[in-house]
Amino acid sequence: MTTTENTTTTTPAKRSIFRSEAAQKLLAFGALIVIFVFFSLASPFFLTKDNVIGILLATAVNGVLALGVTFVIITAGIDLSVGTVMTLAAMTTAVSIAVWHLPIPLGILVGLLTGMLAGAINGVVIARMKIPPFVATLGMMMIARGLALVIPAAIFGSVRPVYFSDSPLFGQIMMGSVIGALIPNLPVPNAVLILFGAALVAAFLLAKTVFGRYTVAIGSNEEATRLSGINVANWKTMVYAVGGLFSGLAGVMIASRLNSAQPGLGAGYELDAIAAVVIGGTSLSGGEGTILGTLIGAFIISTLTNGLRILGVPQEWQFVITGVIVILAVYLDILRRRAR
């Protein structure tokens, strides 16, 4: 067996919790550092405590959405509905707390379940009815958008935002600061903690659980996974449900941040989330992707937005620059693969 002996020289995959190849992490992380250094040199207002905290906070909602989409994209799927499902979850949370006067934790649960349910429906439509993910989640995107408008219309007789007037505590979920209470000099809002907490959970799910393993397996070779006796349809449904759960969390977060549920919000958020995932090195053809990469991708987007604003670069150019970075990130990834 000469050939098999030769293969002993191959390198085993990394075993960190974020399980990935070091190269991609370095690439994205390096890009983030470069962007940071550039803006720090270009403006004295960039590298201040308040502004860095601001960037962290600005990443929270998009970051959580992107975490959910990461799982879906690793299975070689796509989820276009995350933005409007987020809005719908914000709306159900707001209605639970502000209209039905449920306790806040219960209201949050309603939001999370709303997201998860929408995701599970996506999953069933994709895995059982064999509708392509693009189409299925496009449909859900419209359905969720419609429902987010229908709910206030049914309750108040007209489409309008729902406010958390009687629940000042709800806003504290995002904007309160547990860290600030402990270390007065570091008023990092809870939103940032939630983002990192969610990322840890996501990384654990992806690297250490059966769920994560099958997510990668399905994306790597769906037919082989099926032939290995794994119920691909069920696991796929779960992947979309988990993606939806993260959208639900983002919904609770944006409602808390804005102290209201805005029914018209959410369109376009899915593209930012997908961009973060892609910049983070997750392959749209499936099988490959990391939570850390997605997190870095989300930070790159919010850092760019913030830095270009601080420099006063005309906003039209911000879109152009972000677009170039998305394409560049994917192209570098292709080059890296080819080099292997």
Place this chain on the structure above:
Amino acid sequence: MSDVLLVMEEIDKSFPGVRALDQARFELRAGEVHALIGENGAGKSTLMKVLAGVYSKDGGRIIYQGKEVDIPNPRVAQDLGISMIHQELNLMPHLTLAQNVFVGREPRQGVRFMLDEKQLNAQTQALFDSMRLRLDPRTRVANLTVATQQMVEIAKALSFNSKILIMDEPTAALTEAEIEELFRIIRELRAKGVGIVYISHRLEELKQISDRITVMRDGRYVGTEDAAAIPIERIISMMVGRTIYESAPEVPEHPSEEIVLEARNLNRGNVIRDVSFKLKKGEILGFAGLMGAGRTEVARAVFGADPLDSGEIYVHGKKANIKHPRDAVRYGIGYLSEDRKRYGLAVGLDVEANIVLAAFEKFLGKLGVVNSNKTRETGKYYVETLAIKTPSIQQRVKNLSGGNQQKVVIGKWLTADTDVLIFDEPTRGIDVGAKSEIYHLLNQLTQEGKSIIMISSELPEILRMSHRIMVMCEGRITGELTAAEATQERIMTYATQRRVLMAENGASGDPGVQEV
């Protein structure tokens, strides 16, 4: 030995437009290697996929260990102790070896959904050790050669402690040494009482390894014989259901002296070194050599698929500037790739569309609208003249057998008015009956004045078909033989004529012609 482990009887299975299995049957004893053979499309793989739970049968019974069983999905098959190594590799390239071997059966820790990666790697290591495979369980599958992946598939199948192991063409991608190792493992398993189903096209191999042979044809059971007793010719005639003229070499008509294609001093890096040759009208020019000798590279360079560093190509005596396959097509050169599915065919399209694909402009009307009457006629014409077995020209090409797919590719290039056809391994993966049809077709083409370059790794094929033979080794042409001079020994001598050896021989004149 006489312990019957499995009986499949009256198995029916239909796919849209095709009756894949028609009252098929099969029997397997514990501790035997049972070869299952037949032409492509005979239903071997389908029958075994029914057993492995990949397809559900339309009718019939599966009796396993004396009881009738129902196998609706792969999981049930695995639980029963039936595993199958599929023809196409079925590994997850992004996962490690250990993760692949135990996918679906990962050891857990603590809470049920948490993986125990340490235990997983240890189990896999133990399994590899027992197979004498020196592999790191933590290697990613994507980093392995195809042959190694194949061994991993076998390891995976063994890890189920299967009572029945089905192998569909397991040796297709393996080297001789690897095949020996595989056979050793198969014999060990047989000694342990495992029933092994072995699907292969390599008839010599079957005589070596199997105890009994069952032949299928057109989805039906033909017969079961003792492997030791039955001669190969008998097996072949059972497979094709008719006697075919095997081995009688076609007497090559001497082609004209007109040169249609000439290559002068082609060079590309290390893979093509100073290659020159001439192709005459109506000739089959064989290209022999070992794997990696550079034959495919020369063909691709001539066809414009890869760039040349230097060298000239002449078509009908005029210098040709071929930078891209579409230039080659304009000069009347067609290339029929080794990997038909990847490079030669749009397998999702139907027969008609594939045939007209390379010459689409010919079928456009004045306004750029496709003249579908004309395409249909052309499709029908080639289906008839090339005897392509297909229910209709609207059949999707992926549903055809390998031999018929090859014919579709030929039809495609004929439609494009090519007069030089480069065949790269034209009969790879094609069964015996279809092979002889392809040979027939090649001869017919030369009689019509087409010129053919045929790359083949099968020496009998080269010897039987070629007017002249170019032998390559390590990127250079090491010898040229006429049909009269050529023998297997001579070709092998040239094919192993490595640079180092030539130097030792003092590169005196023509070393290869000396008898070995």
Place this chain on the structure above:
Amino acid sequence: MKSRHLLMAASLLVVLAMLVGCATPAATPAAPAASSGEQPAASSGEQPAAQTAARPFIPVISKGFQHQFWQAVKQGAEDAAKQYDVDITFEGPATEAEVDKQIEMLQAALAKNPQAICFAALDSQAAIPLLKEAQSKGIPVVGFDSGVDSDIPVATASTDNSAAAALAADKMAELIGGSGKVAVMVHDQTSRTGIDRRDGFVNRIKEAYPDIEIVNIDYGGGDHLKSTELAKAVIQANPDLKGYFGANEGSAIGVVNAVSELGMAGKLVVIGFDAGKLQKDAVRSGLMAGAITQNPVGIGFKCVEAAVKAIKGEAVEPVIDTGFYWYDASNMDESQFGPLLYD
């Protein structure tokens, strides 16, 4: 397998049927009792033919319907419909980018042979051919809000956005003491209201207050969250910023969020535009110095009123200014603002 898929498709249809079943009552005369209950017939477009023949039918095509502002316009239009005994429909595309959707709505409305049309164009040029068709059929067109950039409309009921933003500029100058840096957050750089409010504010500052410098003009799409993040960056980059003008509700709320998150309350003069609960709360709590409100109810009312007059052949003013008002903590609870400061 097949039958299972059929089953699934069938159940999907059933769900759809149920959804439609739930949704339709809201549009039939049974529903209004449950909601506003004031104009039982006004909001329904699917009136029996006999009724349409008896009463003039005026479709109102707005630039949106989700936003509070449009809901207020709708209310005004319905009030006028009730008062003048006409039938109206009120519709608009989901976002202000959907020019094509709005054109489709206009086309569908024309096909119903209305007596007059009220129209707020997202893109005037795109609507011209259809408006010409209306003109040739003798159907009077009344513009409202941003109106229609053409001479076809017999009248336009709108806020003078330029003048309204200039008032915001005057208030800004007054509150920051006539000098210093200010920034502007606008909803977009392509819509009429976005352009008018931005230019109205900027031009007034340039003309009248040479000591005030406008450091940044940003576009947050009216999205609360995006506007917040943008405004935060601008405030970070300009520690000596004295004032911030938000040109619509979403933009203004974004600025308010930014100020409160950065702990700058009281250090920065924020001036908003339009109403809505969040903006009203901000004014009350002092986070926002004040805001300009339009009269959306008036816009809706006046345009339908003008349409009714045009049908009767009465003379109408070509430009009907529906007015705008400055409100702050001191005056916002006065009764005159009641219907203007919607939630």
